[in-house]
Amino acid sequence: MEDQAVCCYRHPDRETGVRCVRCDRPICPDCMVSASVGFQCPECVGSGSGTGQSPRANAPRTVAGGTVTADPRxxxxxxxxxxxxxxxxxxxxxxxxxxxxxxxxxxxxxxxxxxxxxxxxxxxxxxxxxxxxxxxxxxxxxxxxxxxxxxxxxxxxxxxxxxxxxxxxxxxxxxxxxxxxxxxxxxxxxxxxxxxxxxxxxxxxxxxxxxxxxxxxxxxxxxxxxxxxxxxxxxxxxxxxxxxxxxxxxxxxxxxxxxxxxxxxxxxxxxxxxxxxxxxxxxxxxx
CATH class of the missing domain: 1.20.1540.10 (Rhomboid-like)
Known part of the structure; x- marks a missing residue:
């Protein structure tokens, strides 16, 4: 039996092996936000996920620390x-x-x-x-x-x-x-x-x-x-x-x-x- 491909929860057409460290949902490079350990999804970062920080303080970042933009192209x-x-x-x-x-x-x-x-x-x-x-x-x-x-x-x-x-x-x-x-x-x-x-x-x-x-x-x-x-x-x-x-x-x-x-x-x-x-x-x- 073959393993079923895991795809990003926001982009179902993109396979990924990375998951959000908070909610455990699979995320692709476009959705990855660097955390102190691993990566988070934009929703967890935007909500603060119980960190006590505002969404502004947790602005989404790319894997390299860049700003996540509406048009990545x-x-x-x-x-x-x-x-x-x-x-x-x-x-x-x-x-x-x-x-x-x-x-x-x-x-x-x-x-x-x-x-x-x-x-x-x-x-x-x-x-x-x-x-x-x-x-x-x-x-x-x-x-x-x-x-x-x-x-x-x-x-x-x-x-x-x-x-x-x-x-x-x-x-x-x-x-x-x-x-x-x-x-x-x-x-x-x-x-x-x-x-x-x-x-x-x-x-x-x-x-x-x-x-x-x-x-x-x-x-x-x-x-x-x-x-x-x-x-x-x-x-x-x-x-x-x-x-x-x-x-x-x-x-x-x-x-x-x-x-x-x-x-x-x-x-x-x-x-x-x-x-x-x-x-x-x-x-x-x-x-």
Missing amino acids: LVTKVLLGINLAVFIAVYFVGDSLVDALSLVGKAYDPRLPGEVGVANGEWYRLLTSMFAHKEFWHIGFNMLSLWWLGPPLEAALGRVRFLALFLLAGLGGNALAYLLTAQNMGTLGASGAIFGMLGGTAVLMRRLKYDMRPVVVLLALNLLITFTWSNISWQAHVGGLVVGTAVAYGMVHAPRDKRALTQWGTAALMLLAIAAVVAVRTVQLNG
Whole structure:
């Protein structure tokens, strides 16, 4: 006889292995509120459950300590919208906009009086290239991945922490690409951030004791494609994966009494590492 799947009492379509420590009802990541021990459901937290505290003092929190919001997909939607808007602009403007947004270390542009690139002071390329795509298949794959991976991560981490993971993973991927690729090679796309979200999803699923096999298979498949297909920046993928995994680990494993210090300390450490990589490569190219 097979075991019957246990589903969240508020979201019957979502399987879960976590229960509220007060009422023992099963709860999914969207409904988990961190307690001193384990997790509580929103109803128990909102009522105070005999703690003598007001609902305001027991504001629902995500597994990472973020604020529970009515729309746990808002940041994901905004990021998706920015990517689509930039893609439409690139489609109509053409290669000149792609050249202006893409990640380039140092290159000569015949249309300008001098060189262009990150090493030439155009630091913004480390960020803008994360939102630029040229091919339909490229943006299609990345946006489907963003829409699939984003909402669960955003719900579990909270908006600010999720945005920090996305941006740091993207910057980490671009920093490694800047360090290891030819100085005049252009790189663009949100793939580094997407790989960071994959790493973050694996960390979150392990933290919640979910079945890891689906995300491990997905990650392995994406890494296989990364290292076997041509014209794919494996550096951006690996860099994003490493940074995203590290940031997510700091977010979901931070001790409750030192949560903010651990979480934002981890994020700051990753940002410093990214800055160091960029600084080293810039010195190499300008030396």
